[in-house]
Amino acid sequence: MSGSLVIVGLGPGSQDLLTPAASRALDAATDLVGYGPYLDRIPENIPGQRRHPTDNRVEIVRARHALALAAEGRKVAVVSGGDPGVFAMAAAVFEAVEGGTSQWRELDIRVEPGITAMLAAAAEAGAPLGGDFCAISLSDNLKSWETIERRLRAAATGDFVIALYNPASKARPHQLGQAFDLLRSIKPPQTVVLFVRKAATPETSVTVTTLAEADPALADMRTLVMIGATTTRLIPRAGQRPWVYTPRAEPGMAR
Amino acid sequence: MSGSLVIVGLGPGSQDLLTPAASRALDAATDLVGYGPYLDRIPENIPGQRRHPTDNRVEIVRARHALALAAEGRKVAVVSGGDPGVFAMAAAVFEAVEGGTSQWRELDIRVEPGITAMLAAAAEAGAPLGGDFCAISLSDNLKSWETIERRLRAAATGDFVIALYNPASKARPHQLGQAFDLLRSIKPPQTVVLFVRKAATPETSVTVTTLAEADPALADMRTLVMIGATTTRLIPRAGQRPWVYTPRAEPGMAR
Numbered sequence: 001m002s003g004s005l006v007i008v009g010l011g012p013g014s015q016d017l018l019t020p021a022a023s024r025a026l027d028a029a030t031d032l033v034g035y036g037p038y039l040d041r042i043p044e045n046i047p048g049q050r051r052h053p054t055d056n057r058v059e060i061v062r063a064r065h066a067l068a069l070a071a072e073g074r075k076v077a078v079v080s081g082g083d084p085g086v087f088a089m090a091a092a093v094f095e096a097v098e099g100g101t102s103q104w105r106e107l108d109i110r111v112e113p114g115i116t117a118m119l120a121a122a123a124e125a126g127a128p129l130g131g132d133f134c135a136i137s138l139s140d141n142l143k144s145w146e147t148i149e150r151r152l153r154a155a156a157t158g159d160f161v162i163a164l165y166n167p168a169s170k171a172r173p174h175q176l177g178q179a180f181d182l183l184r185s186i187k188p189p190q191t192v193v194l195f196v197r198k199a200a201t202p203e204t205s206v207t208v209t210t211l212a213e214a215d216p217a218l219a220d221m222r223t224l225v226m227i228g229a230t231t232t233r234l235i236p237r238a239g240q241r242p243w244v245y246t247p248r249a250e251p252g253m254a255r
Numbered sequence: 256m257s258g259s260l261v262i263v264g265l266g267p268g269s270q271d272l273l274t275p276a277a278s279r280a281l282d283a284a285t286d287l288v289g290y291g292p293y294l295d296r297i298p299e300n301i302p303g304q305r306r307h308p309t310d311n312r313v314e315i316v317r318a319r320h321a322l323a324l325a326a327e328g329r330k331v332a333v334v335s336g337g338d339p340g341v342f343a344m345a346a347a348v349f350e351a352v353e354g355g356t357s358q359w360r361e362l363d364i365r366v367e368p369g370i371t372a373m374l375a376a377a378a379e380a381g382a383p384l385g386g387d388f389c390a391i392s393l394s395d396n397l398k399s400w401e402t403i404e405r406r407l408r409a410a411a412t413g414d415f416v417i418a419l420y421n422p423a424s425k426a427r428p429h430q431l432g433q434a435f436d437l438l439r440s441i442k443p444p445q446t447v448v449l450f451v452r453k454a455a456t457p458e459t460s461v462t463v464t465t466l467a468e469a470d471p472a473l474a475d476m477r478t479l480v481m482i483g484a485t486t487t488r489l490i491p492r493a494g495q496r497p498w499v500y501t502p503r504a505e506p507g508m509a510r
Contacts, residue, residue, distance in 0.1 A: 009374075011274070014276070015275070016274060016275050016276035016279075017274045017275075017276055017368065018274070018275070019266070019271065019272045019273070019274055019370065020270070020271050020272075020273070020275075021269070021271035021272055024271075059503075083370075083374045084378075084382070085374060085377040085378060085382045085383075085384045085385065086374070086384055087385075087503070090377075090378075090381070090382035090385065090500070091382040091385025091386075091500050091501060091502060091503045092503065093382070094381050094382050094385075094490060094498055094500035095500065095502050095503070095504075097490055097498070098488070098490045098500075105490065105491075105492045105493070106492075106493070109498070110378075111377070111378035111379075111381070111382065112378065113272065113370050113374040113375050113377075113378045113455075114370070114374075115274065115338075115368050115369070115370065116374065119338050119340060119341070119368040119369075119371065120368050122340040122345075122366070122368075123339075123340060123345075123365075123366035123367065123368045124366075126345070126349050126366070127339070127340045127345035127346040127348070127349050127366065128340075129340045129341055130340065130342075130345065130346025130349075131346075131398075132389065132390060132391045132392060132406050133389065133390055134387065134388065134389040134390075134410075134413075134415060135387060135388055135389075136387045137387060141508075142503045142504040142505065142508050143386075143504065143505040143508060144505060144508065147414075147505060150413060150414075151387050151413040151414070151415065153413070154409045154410065154412050154413025154415070155389075155409065155413060155415075157409045157412075158389075158405060158406040158408070158409025158410060158413075159402075159405075159406070160389060160406065160409070160410075200368075233353070235349060235352055235353045235360065236360075237360045237361075238360070238361070243349055243352070243364070245345070245346050245349035245350065245353075246346060247346060247350050248314075248342070248346045248347065248350070248397045249350075249397040249398065250397065250398040250399060250402060253396075253397050253398055253399065
């Protein structure tokens, strides 16, 4: 098989956070496959390069289309927001490979990592992910709400910092409130909660609050929600919002 | 205060995975502060830029030194492997700010995100982080082994994919084995385990095994260990190691 497929992480949005390796993978492709708004982020500077924009809801169909192009000998780049391996396109591509023709397993398939949303969001706020942490997608399109609750409970019991991807959508306006209610039954009310919207863009906004007061209406599809561990702390500053960080050390441990 | 401090993520090693924003932050600095081997990765192309290499064991001392330079009006970049916010320098800097002079809170402090080790390691193997996941540092320099065990147990109970940072060092040769033993008491023996050494370098190696057979001796300081969820799967390939991925969907959920 002469074709190839690379799944490229575009990072949170800005070209400034696209790695040189990802840029080069995009430039080398004969075909770009991806959700339309992600393709629109990529400058059209390669003559003859074809674009195949698709709807956001059909990840597995998009993955099969990309594999079929690669099997024809094309050099395909599947574009993905953030990091392709974190709630994004890489798993969909491998799922399509497993369910597809045996030819597809012979293709040259690579993943180019990117800055995933929680890293960009954490950087805006300070260092909230400084200790052990979990990442959970609140979307129940692909898993049951029972599984999500089980994981929230486990993450709270383990006192992890929790990063919530896909915290809210028009189809699921109530789930973040349910998640906060569950966490309130386990974690202290003064636990730090962060809403970081559009991290690493000129319109970034950061809200620092507590679990007792966290308002789920602050989250939308462009928001990353973080819930602190018991050790997560604020550093007050005059005239500015506090920095948020989770110390590397437990209280009482030598440094 | 005219000085500034930026904590810059260098990614896993290759210049190819250093973001343009991180490169620019390094170029704009008057002073680079960091662990010697990280500083050695940065080309010396800025005349007059000062370098302050330090030992790896003194993160908080390094952070204070960097803050003192910034308070003198210098433009300081603190360099960090991977992403500064994930088991790296950002939390140490904010810890130093909190414990330091009130002047330091007035400084312009920023974090430049980077590709953290688990993203690079996952990309080498396929898409093992395709579902919900946790990141845990096995180092007990800064937290008790009881806390680490509590988190491993919570992560296993929640059926998260688990990424283990700092899985082994000369000072702690037995802990990864203890962690595997604990996980074996909760998770199925056929659970996928990955050892990814020196991800995103020309010497990358990936070992795919099971929890029953995982050999802790395969890990060193340059290894990222991943333990799959119950849904994590292998895709066999002729003459090559299998791809590893965690499907986005639970069994039985519509796509």
